Amino acid sequence: MxxxxxxxxxxxxxxxxxxxxxxxxxxxxxxxxxxxxxxxxxxxxxxxxxxxxxxxxxxxxxxxxxxxxxxxxxxxxxxxxxxxxxxxxxxxxxxxRKATEVVHSRLILEDNYFTEEQIRNLITNSSKTKELSKRAQAITRSNFSNPEKSGKLKKRMSLYAPLYLSNYCINSCLYCGFRYSNELNRIHLEMPEVIQQAEILKENGFKNILLVAGDFPKLTSTNYFVEIIKELKNMDLNLSVEIAPMKIQSYEMLFSAGAKGITLYQETYNKEYYRIYHPKGTKSYYEWRLEGLERAAETGFQSLGLGILLGLTDPVEELISLIRHGLYIQSRFPDSLLSFSLPRIYEGPDDFKPAFYVDDNTFIRMYCVLRSIFPKSHLVLSTRESIPLRNKLADICITKMSAGSSTAPGGYESNRRNQKDRQQFPTTDNRSPLEVKEWLEKNDFEINWIE
Ligand code: SF4
The missing domain is CATH 1.20.58 (Methane Monooxygenase Hydroxylase; Chain G, domain 1)
Known part of the structure; x- marks a missing residue:
């Protein structure tokens, strides 16, 4: 050669x-x-x-x-x-790899479905909520529902649970309760505790588990995750991970161990703000994070989760960058199944207040625009949001949601105590998985617990 x-x-x-x-x-x-x-x-x-x-x-x-x-x-x-x-x-x-170029270039949708200007217009114009919701609902129903014999449609909803493994972190993200300088009850789960948490989730019906951990290389090493994935896979669980971006060799190891998905939110695509919100530690490397999903996809991962943290910067520009990133990943990895999430910051460390506010209707329009551009992707909603809003969005365009979540390592206990001293952020929808299941079934949803 x-x-x-x-x-x-x-x-x-x-x-x-x-x-x-x-x-x-x-x-x-x-x-x-x-x-x-x-x-x-x-x-x-x-x-x-x-x-x-x-x-x-x-x-x-x-x-x-x-x-x-x-x-x-x-x-x-x-x-x-x-x-x-x-x-x-x-x-x-x-x-x-071209993500670093693409997210800062002008968005070109193949059939000129929306221009950037139209997206800006739709997100900022409150009179568009109804029209957009109707359209998003129709697209969701045609891609995520099954007709019953009676002719009635059963809407599909995937349920998953986050399993927090460790709240140790070397990073200093200003908005995060796990950041290094924060006083916190630090907990790192060892295998028996991880298995115990997984068993509780399984008893509640979950098979689709998102493993979450702070970035603390001494404790949360690649081998740590590999061992956990192998063990939990034997429990017949479908595993994704939401952890710090990794080298391609490490993604290969996670994939071979049996993980199916990688969730990696860029938080903000705005480089200036990114620098401000991530002043120190490995997370301050914008490009390393931005290309994380590509590195993972190159090793075989097909289930890829993208997201932005609403409250950090201008939500409209962030949404446009997220769309560019999603379209790029979709074109590079046509077999991938993308998921999009728009977590909103409600509460952070005492000295942090979100600089940008996103109201409920803007939030809904943002999800609706995503649905129009990514008709077959999962749109994901966490328990950060309130019960009425979660129910409403489930009926419009959300196809994957967490339920009964804890954001603290070891947080799934029979008698759940106050977890404020060890959790990443508080949840607002505190219904049990059973209550969420019952609501969904009563409202013509068919639940997918597996993926
Ligand atoms: S957001 Fe992630 S990397 Fe940043 S401090 Fe929190 S756990 Fe650590």
């Missing part, structure tokens, strides 16, 4: 732009050596994985520092790092 030498193509660029060009050239020489030596490619797994890893870290370092004086050349260089890392890892050929 003779290829043009990377060092020849890029050495000048590296000398001109890198702080430590010798070290960088050495990495590229190692990549050249592998690419031009089939025996090495076959025999040295460890070496390949080390070089691929170094190329990937280099690329993310460059993405973070966007101050290039020759953007075209830089783009070419970034693509080379991306695809060379992929090639050396012996993964399926693919196109370069």
């Amino acid at each position: 003779k290829t043009e030498k990377l060092t020849e193509r890029f050495s000048q660029w590296i000398i001109e732009t890198e702080e430590h060009p010798e070290m960088r050239l050495e990495t590229l020489e190692k990549a050249d050596e592998l690419l031009n030596n089939p025996e090495l490619m076959v025999q040295s797994d460890e070496r390949r994985s080390h070089v691929a890893d170094t190329l990937e870290s280099w690329r993310y370092h460059l993405l973070k520092n966007q101050n290039a004086n020759d953007p075209i050349r830089k783009k070419e260089f970034l693509e080379m790092l991306d695809l060379t890392a992929n090639l050396i890892s012996v993964r399926k050929n693919r196109t370069p």
Whole structure:
């Protein structure tokens, strides 16, 4: 496999732009050596994985520092790092990752269904709520319902439960109760406790479980999640994870262990605000987070959850970026099943107040616009929202919701005590899973507990 030498193509660029060009050239020489030596490619797994890893870290370092004086050349260089890392890892050929470009480019919907201006208009115009709801409801019914023999439609609703594993976190997200500096009763579940929590959820009917944890690499390592996934899979559970973005090798391990889905909300697509809300820790790496879903999808994950945290910045611009991101992921991974969620901040640490308010009707219109653009995707609603609003949105366009949730590790107990000292955020809909089930059944929903 003779290829043009990377060092020849890029050495000048590296000398001109890198702080430590010798070290960088050495990495590229190692990549050249592998690419031009089939025996090495076959025999040295460890070496390949080390070089691929170094190329990937280099690329993310460059993405973070966007101050290039020759953007075209830089783009070419970034693509080379991306695809060379992929090639050396012996993964399926693919196109370069482009999320960082796409979420900041103009939205183009294939059939010109909505322009960006129309979306802005629909979200900001309160007189559009009824019309949009009607349309979203019709689309949802035609994609998420089953006709009964009587001719009546049974609407489909998936129910899931979050299982919080750990509230330890090294990050400093201003809005989060788990942030490092917050005084909190820190709890990290070990396997017997995880199994106990899963059994309680199973007794309540859930088979679809979202594993959630703060980012604390010493405790919440890849191996920790792998062991939990393997164990819970034996309990016949369908598992997704909502944890810090990972390296592609770690996503591979989660996928092989049996996880089915990855949920990774960008929180805000606005880079300036992102920096403010995530001042320290690994979560401050915007691009690393943004491409997390792509890395996961490249390893085989098909169930992918996107979201924005409402209250941080201008909700309309955030929704447009979320749509761009969703469309991009959908076009790159046509077999994926996307889910969208719009969690609203109600309460955070004492010193945090959301800077942007999103009222109920705007919230509804945002979900309705998502439904129009993603007719077959899950729209997800958590127990942050009130009972009347959850019931209303379930009837319009929501197709997946949590029920009876606890946002504290070990929070599913027979006698649930006040969990304020260890939870991530308070829930508002505190109906039990049974009560939610009964409401859904009474209102012609068929419940999917599995996925
Ligand atoms: S949002 Fe996530 S990463 Fe940030 S402090 Fe909370 S748990 Fe940690």
